[in-house]
Amino acid sequence: MSKMNPMDVVVKILEDEGVDYVFGVPGAAILPLYKALSTSARIKNISVRHEEGGTHAADGYARATGKVGISIGTSGPAGTNMITGLYTCLADSIPIICITGQAPSTVLHREAFQAVEIAEIARPVTKWSVQVKETAQLPWVFREAFRIARSGRPGPVLIDLPLNVQKGLDLEYDPDLDSRLPVAKPEPNLKAIRRAIEMIMDAERPMLLAGGGVIIADASDELMALAEYLQIPVTPTLMGKGAIPEDHLLYAGMVGIQTSQRYANQLFLESDLIVAIGARFADRHTGDLSVYRGNRKFIHIDIEPFQIGRVFPPDLGIVSDARLALQALGQVAQEFSSARQPSAWVERVRHLRYTLWRKTDFETTPIKPQRVYQEMNEVFGRDTLVVTAIGLYQIWSGQFQRTYNPRHYFCCGQAGPLGWEVPACIGVKLAQPEKLVVGVVGDYSFEFLMEEVAVAVQYKVPYVLVMVNNGYMGLIRQSELPYEMDFAVDLCYAGPNSETYGMDHVVVMEAMGAMGRRVNRPEEIKPALEWAIRVSEERRVPVLVEVIVERQTNAAMGTAINNIIEFEALSEGGPVPAHHHIAEAIATSIPVTD
Numbered sequence: 001m002s003k004m005n006p007m008d009v010v011v012k013i014l015e016d017e018g019v020d021y022v023f024g025v026p027g028a029a030i031l032p033l034y035k036a037l038s039t040s041a042r043i044k045n046i047s048v049r050h051e052e053g054g055t056h057a058a059d060g061y062a063r064a065t066g067k068v069g070i071s072i073g074t075s076g077p078a079g080t081n082m083i084t085g086l087y088t089c090l091a092d093s094i095p096i097i098c099i100t101g102q103a104p105s106t107v108l109h110r111e112a113f114q115a116v117e118i119a120e121i122a123r124p125v126t127k128w129s130v131q132v133k134e135t136a137q138l139p140w141v142f143r144e145a146f147r148i149a150r151s152g153r154p155g156p157v158l159i160d161l162p163l164n165v166q167k168g169l170d171l172e173y174d175p176d177l178d179s180r181l182p183v184a185k186p187e188p189n190l191k192a193i194r195r196a197i198e199m200i201m202d203a204e205r206p207m208l209l210a211g212g213g214v215i216i217a218d219a220s221d222e223l224m225a226l227a228e229y230l231q232i233p234v235t236p237t238l239m240g241k242g243a244i245p246e247d248h249l250l251y252a253g254m255v256g257i258q259t260s261q262r263y264a265n266q267l268f269l270e271s272d273l274i275v276a277i278g279a280r281f282a283d284r285h286t287g288d289l290s291v292y293r294g295n296r297k298f299i300h301i302d303i304e305p306f307q308i309g310r311v312f313p314p315d316l317g318i319v320s321d322a323r324l325a326l327q328a329l330g331q332v333a334q335e336f337s338s339a340r341q342p343s344a345w346v347e348r349v350r351h352l353r354y355t356l357w358r359k360t361d362f363e364t365t366p367i368k369p370q371r372v373y374q375e376m377n378e379v380f381g382r383d384t385l386v387v388t389a390i391g392l393y394q395i396w397s398g399q400f401q402r403t404y405n406p407r408h409y410f411c412c413g414q415a416g417p418l419g420w421e422v423p424a425c426i427g428v429k430l431a432q433p434e435k436l437v438v439g440v441v442g443d444y445s446f447e448f449l450m451e452e453v454a455v456a457v458q459y460k461v462p463y464v465l466v467m468v469n470n471g472y473m474g475l476i477r478q479s480e481l482p483y484e485m486d487f488a489v490d491l492c493y494a495g496p497n498s499e500t501y502g503m504d505h506v507v508v509m510e511a512m513g514a515m516g517r518r519v520n521r522p523e524e525i526k527p528a529l530e531w532a533i534r535v536s537e538e539r540r541v542p543v544l545v546e547v548i549v550e551r552q553t554n555a556a557m558g559t560a561i562n563n564i565i566e567f568e569a570l571s572e573g574g575p576v577p578a579h580h581h582i583a584e585a586i587a588t589s590i591p592v593t594d
């Protein structure tokens with residue numbers, strides 16, 4: 001055994017746990033950790049401009065890799081700035097570890113400078129929040145933090161490090177004698193799996209509901225194998241978007257009261273059995289529960305026992321890792337049936353996808369927001385990674401934007417913190433440097449954490465931002481309609497440029513060394529997107545396409561999946577236009593019979 005500086009031990013453990021990047025802001029109370037980081041050959045530091053940005057960048061990195069993201073801050077306000085990021089990760093089951101510095105434990109009770117009880121403040125928004133009291137605990141606390149972040153339903157951890165703990169005596173530590181703590185993956189009860197298959201075989205109109213747990217467990221292949229073998233339509237949730245390619249004939253759209261397709265809600269209402277895997281029945285998905293539940297049966301498979309029965313009691317509950325459950329279902333299905341042919345139910349999926357779609361090919365100026373998504377679907381390839389947060393622009397993204405692969409669509413679906421995209425894109429791009437990363441932002445969301453563009457420029461992290469600029473807090477303006485008001489949501493003012501609604505976002509980008517272009521007419525969107533893809537890679541900077549859109553367009557939404565209010569033309573019943581993502585799949589598929 002040899003003695004090691006305690007912070008060197010911590011950095012050694014971070015390296016061994018697979019950490020490549022840390023996102024943070026130094027301060028006096030965390031400098032011993034930064035000293036150790038400065039000598040790491042593996043870990044690269046990204047100094048962000050705001051600790052919230054650091055947490056969202058670590059979050060994006062974790063979502064795109066499946067690894068644990070790391071965010072660092074000093075004592076006092078650094079930790080409080082991280083709370084939104086921790087909450088976002090807790091809500092969406094994303095593993096990150098936030099490390100904060102702290103005043104020496106001996107002066108904490110004396111109202112020491114920047115001493116705040118961050119471990120207490122963070123408790124409800126973490127899986128584990130701990131202040132380390134003894135230097136000798138450090139290796140074990142960090143190993144445990146990674147284990148907890150990864151295990152079960154993954155999530156965030158906060159570790160608070162008082163200065164005296166960071167600067168404690170050298171530790172007896174031998175890296176060869178230390179390793180990751182094991183993370184158990186619960187296997188399903190095989191009798192319950194048999195029962196599930198029996199219920200599927202008895203059902204006439206079953207659906208697989210794929211939640212974020214399918215993405216986290218990297219279980220898309222197993223999901224598709226089961227779906228294809230038994231010919232069961234698949235409806236992903238917002239967090240499960242990408243679990244099934246959206247031009248697959250078994251793709252049944254996304255159900256919900258906001259980010260949904262009309263055909264998906266209709267199919268769901270006609271279904272008689274829902275097999276939910278790694279989904280949590282969030283209220284923006286279910287809407288009114290009595291409509292959502294109807295008379296259909298539910299099987300709920302989840303890694304976290306506490307989730308089952310939390311929103312309503314299922315007909316069958318199974319605790320399991322999503323991949324292990326889908327593997328078991330696939331195996332047991334073979335005992336019950338040979339590979340099935342598409343049924344009338346699968347034909348119904350195709351029929352409704354053909355008829356119940358929403359119009360996007362608007363030609364008008366000011367541009368209709370829906371048109372922006374049509375153009376993005378045409379320009380961005382299947383391997384594009386999309387990042388979006390909250391607002392009308394995000395709801396339209398969920399309604400119109402196409403995803404073909406798992407870990408290719410990133411939305412902070414549950415917490416919905418404005419500003420998430422700009423820093424999250426940094427983490428996503430560092431995780432997948434070869435792929436095109438596109439942040440879809442609202443004007444207001446961009447303004448929340450736009451200073452992080454400078455971070456991307458400094459560290460040469462290129463990505464494309466597409467802004468749907470309506471000069472409004474649009475989602476809140478629409479939410480004010482029942483109140484009969486348009487109050488406190490208008491972002492317009494006489495700004496520096498007559499073409500904009502106030503702030504000139506292109507100039508904002510340029511001020512930080514990034515680039516941008518403004519678009520006012522529909523035919524300008526495509527060339528601007530192509531330009532942005534090209535120059536962002538050439539110059540290694542973020543590039544903004546600011547699309548000035550109609551100010552008061554409303555997104556389709558409602559309170560129950562059978563009462564979604566449509567505000568725009570539907571173009572129902574006609575042939576699906578060529579630009580529509582399913583047009584080709586529908587045209588080329590062989591008609592199915594009963």
Ligand SMILES: Cc1ncc(C[n+]2csc(CCOP(=O)(O)OP(=O)(O)O)c2C)c(N)n1
Pocket residue numbers: 390391392393394416417418441442443444445446468470472473474475476
């Ligand atoms: C941190 C935070 N504060 C407030 C909100 C409430 N909120 C949700 S959407 C929204 C307006 C978003 O405006 P914009 O980004 O321009 O998108 P739009 O709805 O106009 O497309 C607000 C204020 C939130 N989600 N997060």
Ligand SMILES: [Mg+2]
Pocket residue numbers: 442443444468469470471472473474
């Ligand atoms: Mg807006």
